[in-house]
Amino acid sequence: MTGRPALVRNVVNVLVFIALEALCLVMIANNSVVQRYRILGGIREAQASLWQKTSDIRYYFSLKKDNLALVQENEDLKRRLSLYEAREASEVAPDSVVDFLPGLYSYTSADIVKSTSRKQHNYLLIDKGSRAGITEGMGVITPNGVVGIIDAVSDNYSYVVSFLNTEQSISARLVKSDHFGLLRWEGVNPHKAMLSEISLYCGAAIGDSVATSGHSSIFPPDIPVGVISKIKPVSGLYLNLEIDLFQDFTSLRHVYVVANNDREEIERLEEEGEDEG
Amino acid sequence: MKDSWGRILFYVILLVIQVVLSGYVNVGPYIYLCCLPLLVIYLPLNQDTGVSMIIAFICGLVVDILCDGIMGLNAAASVALAATRKPLYAACFSKDNLERAVIPTIQEAGVLRHVNFILVTLAVYFIVYICLDSVGMESLVTTLLRFVLSCAANLALILALDYSMFNSRR
Numbered sequence: 001m002t003g004r005p006a007l008v009r010n011v012v013n014v015l016v017f018i019a020l021e022a023l024c025l026v027m028i029a030n031n032s033v034v035q036r037y038r039i040l041g042g043i044r045e046a047q048a049s050l051w052q053k054t055s056d057i058r059y060y061f062s063l064k065k066d067n068l069a070l071v072q073e074n075e076d077l078k079r080r081l082s083l084y085e086a087r088e089a090s091e092v093a094p095d096s097v098v099d100f101l102p103g104l105y106s107y108t109s110a111d112i113v114k115s116t117s118r119k120q121h122n123y124l125l126i127d128k129g130s131r132a133g134i135t136e137g138m139g140v141i142t143p144n145g146v147v148g149i150i151d152a153v154s155d156n157y158s159y160v161v162s163f164l165n166t167e168q169s170i171s172a173r174l175v176k177s178d179h180f181g182l183l184r185w186e187g188v189n190p191h192k193a194m195l196s197e198i199s200l201y202c203g204a205a206i207g208d209s210v211a212t213s214g215h216s217s218i219f220p221p222d223i224p225v226g227v228i229s230k231i232k233p234v235s236g237l238y239l240n241l242e243i244d245l246f247q248d249f250t251s252l253r254h255v256y257v258v259a260n261n262d263r264e265e266i267e268r269l270e271e272e273g274e275d276e277g
Numbered sequence: 278m279k280d281s282w283g284r285i286l287f288y289v290i291l292l293v294i295q296v297v298l299s300g301y302v303n304v305g306p307y308i309y310l311c312c313l314p315l316l317v318i319y320l321p322l323n324q325d326t327g328v329s330m331i332i333a334f335i336c337g338l339v340v341d342i343l344c345d346g347i348m349g350l351n352a353a354a355s356v357a358l359a360a361t362r363k364p365l366y367a368a369c370f371s372k373d374n375l376e377r378a379v380i381p382t383i384q385e386a387g388v389l390r391h392v393n394f395i396l397v398t399l400a401v402y403f404i405v406y407i408c409l410d411s412v413g414m415e416s417l418v419t420t421l422l423r424f425v426l427s428c429a430a431n432l433a434l435i436l437a438l439d440y441s442m443f444n445s446r447r
Contacts, residue, residue, distance in 0.1 A: 009325070009327075012327055013326045017330060020334045020353075021353055023334075023352075024349040027348045027349030028348065028349040031347050032347045034414060035412055038413060038414070
C-alpha cells in the first residue's frame with residue numbers, strides 16, 4: 001500500500017466516510033424534530049460563514065477594479081467641481097479678468113510608471129500619452145499639491161518634469177492674505193520648498209496655508225500645496241517662506257493630468273500682447 | 278469458509294445481545310449499554326477501511342431499526358469508529374499486530390493495554406453518539422456524566438463479552 005494506490009484508497013475512504021455520515025445526519029434529521037432543528041441550524045450557520053468568507057475573498061480580488069472605478073469617479077467629480085468653480089467666478093465678476101483665470105479645467109487620471117525623488121532634476125513617467133489627449137505643458141497634480149509639468153509625450157506615456165527640480169517653479173499664494181510669489185524646490189529636502197519674494201507686510205505666520213495662485217494657464221487655483229514652517233526676511237525688502245509640502249513625492253502612485261481648455265486662447269493673447277509691446 | 282460463517286454468527290449474536298440490552302435492560306438515562314463498538318473493533322483488520330465503514334453502517338442501522346431509537350445515531354457512531362479503528366489500534370498496540378492483521382488477546386496484549394484500547398474506541402463511539410443525541414440541548418455536566426458513565430458501563434460489558442466469548446474463539 002504505497003504511493004498512488006494508497007493515496008487513491010485514502011481519498012476513497014474519506015469520501016465513503018463523508019457520504020455515510022451525511023446519510024446518517026439526513027436520517028437523524030428526518031426522524032427527530034430537535035435534531036433536525038439543530039442540524040439545519042448548524043448547516044445554515046456554516047453556509048453563512050462560508051458565504052461570508054467567499055464574499056471577503058471576492059471583495060479582495062475586486063479591489064483593483066474598485067480602485068479604478070473610484071479614480072474614474074474622482075476624475076469626474078474634479079471635472080464637475082472645476083465647472084462649478086468657473087461658473088461661480090463668472091457670477092461674482094462677470095466682466096473682470098477673473099472670468100478667464102479659473103478657466104475650465106479637465107482632468108485625466110494616470111498611474112506613475114517610474115519616478116525619481118533623490119536627484120537635483122527629478123522626473124516622472126506616467127502611463128497616459130497623446131492617445132489620452134495629453135499634450136506638452138499640461139500640469140500634473142494630486143489632491144495634495146502640484147507634482148510637475150508634462151515635458152514630452154509619446155502615444156501611451158508622458159515624461160513629467162517633477163516639481164522636485166531646481167529649475168522648476170510655480171506660482172503660489174498665501175491663502176490668508178492672497179500675496180503670491182514663486183514656489184521653488186531648493187534641491188535638498190523633498191518635503192520642503194521655498195516661496196520667495198513675498199511682501200514684508202503680508203502678515204505671514206508659521207502654519208499659514210499656501211495654495212496655487214492660478215496665475216498661469218497650467219495649474220488651477222487653490223490647490224493646497226503646504227504650510228509655512230519658517231519665515232526668513234531677505235535684505236529687509238521681502239520675505240522668503242520655507243514651506244512644508246503636503247505632497248510626499250516618495251510615495252506617489254496616482255496623479256491627475258490637468259488641462260486648461262482655454263490655454264491656447266490665453267497663450268495666443270499673451271503672444272499678441274508681447275508682439276504689440 | 279468455516280471462519281466466515283463463524284464471523285457472521287458472531288455478528289448475529291452481538292446484534293441479538295444489543296436488541297435484548299436496548300429492549301429489556303433499563304439502566305437509567307445516563308447510561309447507554311451498547312455492544313456495537315465490540316462488533317466494529319473485531320471487524321477483520323486486513324479489510325479495507327471503506328468496506329469496514331459500510332459494514333459498520335449497516336450494523337448500526339440494523340440496531341437503530343430494531344431498538345426503536347433515532348434512526349442513524351448508532352450508524353453514525355459506528356462509521357466514525359470504523360474510520361478511526363486502525364489508527365487507534367496502531368497507537369494502542371504494536372504495529373506488528375496491525376501488519377499481521379491480528380487482534381491480540383487480553384493475555385497477549387496485557388490487561389492495561391487492552392482496557393486502554395477499548396476505552397479509546399468507546400470514547401470515539403460515545404463522543405459521536407452523545408453529541409448527535411443531545412445536539413447541545415443538555416448541559417455540559419449532564420453530557421460529561423453521560424459520557425463517563427456510558428464509557429465505564431460499556432467497558433465492563435465489552436470486557437466481559439470479550440473474555441467470555443472471544444477468548445475461547447481464539
